Amino acid sequence: MPELPEVETIASGLRPQLEARCITDATILYERVLDGEWNTPARFLDAVRGRSIVSVGRRGKLLLLQFDDGMGLAFHLKMTGRLFVYDSTEPAHKHTRLILTLDNGMRLFFDDARKFGYARLFSSQTLCHWSFWQKLGLEPLCASTESFVAAYHGRRGRIKSLLLNQGIVVGIGNIYADEALFRAGIRPDRQADSLSPEQMATLHNCVCAVLRESIAECGSSIRDYRDAHGDAGAFQNFFRVYGRSGEQCIQCKRLLTTARVAGRTTVFCETCQL
DNA sequence: AGACCCCTGGAC
DNA sequence: GTCCAGGGGTCT
Numbered sequence: 001m002p003e004l005p006e007v008e009t010i011a012s013g014l015r016p017q018l019e020a021r022c023i024t025d026a027t028i029l030y031e032r033v034l035d036g037e038w039n040t041p042a043r044f045l046d047a048v049r050g051r052s053i054v055s056v057g058r059r060g061k062l063l064l065l066q067f068d069d070g071m072g073l074a075f076h077l078k079m080t081g082r083l084f085v086y087d088s089t090e091p092a093h094k095h096t097r098l099i100l101t102l103d104n105g106m107r108l109f110f111d112d113a114r115k116f117g118y119a120r121l122f123s124s125q126t127l128c129h130w131s132f133w134q135k136l137g138l139e140p141l142c143a144s145t146e147s148f149v150a151a152y153h154g155r156r157g158r159i160k161s162l163l164l165n166q167g168i169v170v171g172i173g174n175i176y177a178d179e180a181l182f183r184a185g186i187r188p189d190r191q192a193d194s195l196s197p198e199q200m201a202t203l204h205n206c207v208c209a210v211l212r213e214s215i216a217e218c219g220s221s222i223r224d225y226r227d228a229h230g231d232a233g234a235f236q237n238f239f240r241v242y243g244r245s246g247e248q249c250i251q252c253k254r255l256l257t258t259a260r261v262a263g264r265t266t267v268f269c270e271t272c273q274l
Numbered sequence: 275a276g277a278c279c280c281c282t283g284g285a286c
Numbered sequence: 287g288t289c290c291a292g293g294g295g296t297c298t
Binding site: 002003006061076077078079080114116117132164166173174175176219220221222223224225242264265 | 290291292293294295
């Protein structure tokens with residue numbers, strides 16, 4: 001699934017196609033794609049028709065369409081969600097769950113093979129009752145190193161599971177957790193409270209570096225991810241550990257180790273990461 | 275911290 | 287068939 005760089009890439013691609021457009025209609029092909037207070041087709045349709053999109057943004061791994069009156073629509077793509085804009089001739093695909101029709105005749109498709117993703121309408125009122133939203137942590141690329149280090153201070157548990165915790169810092173998933181920890185020379189199973197502030201500062205630098213480099217490559221395409229134009233990203237060609245279990249460490253040439261950390265497959269180098 | 279759960283599809 | 291997958295929620 002899309003992590004921060006992938007959602008950022010999708011937002012960049014959708015922006016010119018959606019900004020200043022009006023939503024004239026919606027087609028719900030899978031009812032459970034709707035989340036939140038407007039989670040029935042009737043409520044959703046009634047609330048979304050006629051809204052104009054003033055901006056396309058991202059918060060953590062959520063893609064946001066902001067309307068003009070404090071309302072908005074949030075998409076969580078989870079593992080296999082995709083967003084594309086097509087012209088009116090494009091038929092719904094096998095995994096299309098939601099279609100928004102625009103005032104220029106184009107249509108925004110939300111496709112999601114595994115049905116984990118959702119679309120959630122929100123208003124400034126309802127946003128405060130959405131606990132996932134309320135709990136979201138720091139944006140890593142906006143946070144100062146001091147605030148990043150402070151956010152993890154006093155937290156217990158393995159560092160990788162804390163990196164995956166969206167309540168502390170947002171946007172990091174399984175790929176970028178492993179890649180950042182390798183760059184920082186930190187084992188994924190290290191207890192976070194055993195790391196020095198200097199090591200945590202290094203980790204912040206590595207998190208930012210890997211996220212920025214991935215954004216520059218339009219994200220990582222392993223299986224399902226495609227940007228808003230249907231194109232694959234290229235950052236998978238630059239992975240140092242993710243998906244390379246059993247291959248040689250690029251630094252020390254020893255074989256990379258695979259483990260299960262925080263319930264996720266984890267690849268790291270036992271020599272280079274301490 | 276772990277074990278499930280939500281689902282589907284691809285690799286083997 | 288079995289196992290795996292860019293996420294996150296809940297329950298023990």
